[in-house]
Structure formats: C-alpha cells, structure tokens
Amino acid sequence: ESITFKGDADPDNKGVNDPEFGAYWYGDDSENLPVNRKALGGKSINDYTATKETIYFFEDTLLPGTKLYLQRLLHESDTTKFLPRQIAESTPLTNDELSQILKKFSLKPESKGASYVKNTVKNCERPEMRGETKYCAASLETFVDSGVSILGKNIKLLSNEIGDETKNPSFKIGKGVRTVGGNEVVCHKMTYPHAVYLCHSIEGTEVYQVPLVSDDGTKAKAMAVCHKDTSAWSPNHIAFNILKVKPGTVPICHFLGRDTLVWVSN
Secondary structure (H helix, E strand, C coil), X not given: CCCCCCHHHCCCCCHHHCCCCCCCCCCCCHHHCCCCCCCCCCCCCCCCCCCCCCCCEEHHHCCCCCEEECHHHHCCCCCCCCCCHHHXXXXXXXXXXXXXXXXXXXXXXXXXXXXXXXXXXXXXXXXXXXXXXXXXXXXXXXXXXXXXXXXXXXXXXXXXXXCCCCCCCEXXXXXXXXXXXXXXXXXXXXXXXXXXXXXXEECCEEEEEEEEEECCCCEEEEEEEEECCCCCCCCCCHHHHHHCCCCCXXXXXXXXXXXXXXXXXX
C-alpha cells in the first residue's frame, strides 16, 4: 500500500519527540488522510460526507452522529496463533537470535517475511519511551502474566468487535460511547510467523469503546485511544499537521487496529 505503517511500530521511534509518536496504526501520508470535518473546523458533523480514512481526531468529536471512514478496521484479521510458552521462549525475540529465528521458519534473510521478523524483533528490543511500560508476548502465558504484573489480577480484555458481515467502511458513531479507563495496556499484534503482541502502557492516555453503525446497517464496536497531554510531542507530529493545532492544547485521539487487544482494570 502507499501508506507505510510506522509510528510506534517503527523500531526507530524516539518517543514523544518522534513526529509519529502514538500513530501505531498509521503512516505519514497525511495529505490524503483528513479526519472528520468537525475536527478540521467544519460547520457541523451533519454536513460531512466521509470519503477518506479517519486518522487523528479530537476527543469532543466522540459524539453520536459523527461520521467516520475506517477502511483499516475492516482489514482481514491475522489468524496466527500463540505458541506454548516453552516453545516460544526457546528462541527469544532478540537480534542475537535473529539468524536462528529465520532458520527456524525457513526464511531467507532478504525475503519479505524476514523483513517482518526483523521489524518485530527490533520493536521488542527497542528501549521504553518516556512514560511507557512495554513487553512483547509470544505465548498466551506471557501475554496474561505480563498484563497482570502491570495492572494486577482484577483485569479484563477488550477488543474491536467487527462482524464479517460488515463490508462498508463508512460509519456513524452510535449512542453509548464510554470510557474504559486510563489504566490500560494496549497490545498490538505484530506481523510474525506466530502470534506476537507488543504491549505497552503509556501515561496520560484514555481508552474509549465506540459503538459504530455502518452505512450498510451493520453494527460494530471500535477501540479508540486519546492522548491527554501532547505538550512534549514534536511540533512536526502528523496529528498537529492534520488537526491544525499546537502541542499541549487539546487531547488527540486515534482508533486502534482491528487485531489490537486492550487490558483494562476491571
């Protein structure tokens, strides 16, 4: 695709001073990716016809009737499964083990599959950003245990809820938008031969569960994250370019990818 998936997924991410901090799901093709009209200063949420991907938006636009275009929310789910912990940990996700990992999955070093593996390994090894707690989980046991270690035992797992029958990416926000709290761990599924999730908790964020109604009449629920404090973000961040605001002025939100999972305190 023309859009490069970078943001938090980029192993060279420099935290809040990186121009794409928080953009795990999106790339930098900002000229072709406007958000909803109200976020851009339009007259109302009712006179906007969604034609392009909704990227960053303001928290106060999470209102019933707001129109969105969420093509990536309909992307086919990744069906790779977790390995048992003993097998997954036999080859750690480290650069020191990279040659063994590629050999294990019969991947040539210059192949596309190898590039995905290398990117996942780099992400799992990158240092934590300021205000971030991070881990990679390649087994269900690690996925659960690490979530418990950060949030405690009284937690639950949330996900996007999109049925296969939903085909139209044009949505309206329905009634019942609700916050699921600011104490969460967001887990992004990486591209890898088996299931690997990069999970992180970033200070000053709020997670919302957003009911959606597609133009084809089907219903869905999507997860969105709002970053409350952007004062330390780079002024060149793609979100400021799209929303025409300055760092630290307003919370900035974005939706999470289809296969993203979120641990929250119960």
